[in-house]
Amino acid sequence: MNRSDNVHDDRGTAGQEAALSVRNLWKIFGKGADRIIGTPDAELSRAELKEKTGCVVGVRDVSFDVAPGEVFVVMGLSGSGKSTLVRCLTRLIEPTAGDVVIDGQDVTTAGESQLRELRRHHTSMVFQHFGLLPHRQVIDNVAFGLEVRGEGKSDRRSRAAEIVDLVGLSGFERSYPDQLSGGMQQRVGLARALANDPSLLLFDEPFSALDPLIRRDMQNEVIRLHQELGKTMVFITHDLAEALKLGDRIMILRDGAIVQVGTPDEVVARPADDYVKDFVSDVPRSHVLTLKWVMREPRPDDSTEGPVMSSDTIVRQAAQAALASEHPVRVVDDGRLVGIVDDDAILRVVVAEEAVTA
Numbered sequence: 059m060n061r062s063d064n065v066h067d068d069r070g071t072a073g074q075e076a077a078l079s080v081r082n083l084w085k086i087f088g089k090g091a092d093r094i095i096g097t098p099d100a101e102l103s104r105a106e107l108k109e110k111t112g113c114v115v116g117v118r119d120v121s122f123d124v125a126p127g128e129v130f131v132v133m134g135l136s137g138s139g140k141s142t143l144v145r146c147l148t149r150l151i152e153p154t155a156g157d158v159v160i161d162g163q164d165v166t167t168a169g170e171s172q173l174r175e176l177r178r179h180h181t182s183m184v185f186q187h188f189g190l191l192p193h194r195q196v197i198d199n200v201a202f203g204l205e206v207r208g209e210g211k212s213d214r215r216s217r218a219a220e221i222v223d224l225v226g227l228s229g230f231e232r233s234y235p236d237q238l239s240g241g242m243q244q245r246v247g248l249a250r251a252l253a254n255d256p257s258l259l260l261f262d263e264p265f266s267a268l269d270p271l272i273r274r275d276m277q278n279e280v281i282r283l284h285q286e287l288g289k290t291m292v293f294i295t296h297d298l299a300e301a302l303k304l305g306d307r308i309m310i311l312r313d314g315a316i317v318q319v320g321t322p323d324e325v326v327a328r329p330a331d332d333y334v335k336d337f338v339s340d341v342p343r344s345h346v347l348t349l350k351w352v353m354r355e356p357r358p359d360d361s362t363e364g365p366v367m368s369s370d371t372i373v374r375q376a377a378q379a380a381l382a383s384e385h386p387v388r389v390v391d392d393g394r395l396v397g398i399v400d401d402d403a404i405l406r407v408v409v410a411e412e413a414v415t416a
């Protein structure tokens with residue numbers, strides 16, 4: 059397939075070098091997998107291919123770019139290929155075909171030592187099951203990556219202490235993992251991932267095993283850390299609410315292939331197909347949609363006295379002022395009138411949502 063044909067969405071990197079660039083990535087599990095790509099068998103569905111060859115498609119011809127500082131969420135049902143994809147990025151799983159470039163370095167052709175350097179210095183991963191070393195105190199778990207990298211004890215301890223503080227674990231430096239709650243253990247996981255100052259953080263369903271309230275705290279923690287540190291993040295989840303909360307963009311996978319890539323409001327407003335529509339059907343739309351999706355063209359007879367808002371205002375935030383005014387909202391971007399929002403456009407979103415949640 060022509061490469062440019064398969065780049066679903068590269069707006070995230072317009073005009074700048076991507077932090078992560080993935081092209082035509084495939085992972086097929088099973089014997090003879092590398093002989094399938096490029097043949098008609100590669101076009102078979104996952105079930106058909108398994109039936110015919112015994113091989114299983116984990117990731118199917120996936121291409122995307124992630125911009126520096128972007129939070130890119132990969133979402134899909136169980137078995138859609140999320141974990142396989144994220145593991146292929148640093149070759150914890152060897153891709154069957156395709157290219158991965160991180161910070162300008164070609165991962166797919168990297169030799170052993172380059173790969174080690176990339177894993178130690180450029181990327182870090184946060185796992186669902188924490189992966190902490192049980193016989194080490196928090197401080198030494200956090201410092202572990204620095205130790206592997208060969209840094210001296212006092213340097214790595216002082217760096218680890220900084221990061222422990224950053225993730226809100228001061229006072230627990232000397233605790234062992236089993237003395238901590240699940241949420242706190244995952245804070246250690248986060249701290250360990252941040253300790254080597256990676257440019258790319260990979261999260262594989264990190265909060266799926268946590269209670270809902272702790273999970274919300276941890277999501278807020280990721281948002282805070284992202285605001286403070288500006289790291290590029292690829293975040294895997296099967297939870298749409300989490301995806302919408304964290305993602306600058308969301309990529310939805312089914313059977314290993316991309317179904318849609320878009321901003322949260324795009325995915326909710328224009329689901330690419332019934333699979334995505336199903337996912338977003340019970341999302342509170344007023345919390346996600348912006349005025350851009352509900353405004354209409356201005357007309358010469360429109361009132362000029364309505365409240366002024368930008369097109370990226372969330373409908374829920376606009377609703378009160380919009381409905382309180384006798385005049386429709388004037389949507390103004392960069393000093394230019396780009397649309398009008400009538401009360402009924404707001405009500406359609408809010409009322410439809412009440413019907414869903416009732």
Ligand SMILES: Nc1ncnc2c1ncn2[C@@H]1O[C@H](COP(=O)(O)OP(=O)(O)OP(=O)(O)O)[C@@H](O)[C@H]1O
Binds near residue numbers: 115141
């Ligand atoms: N080592 C393997 N050998 C064979 N098939 C595998 C292997 N690992 C994964 N698969 C298959 O690849 C597909 C994608 O699996 P993957 O674990 O990446 O999905 P996922 O979206 O991460 O699912 P989950 O949310 O359940 O973790 C599945 O059909 C899975 O059975």
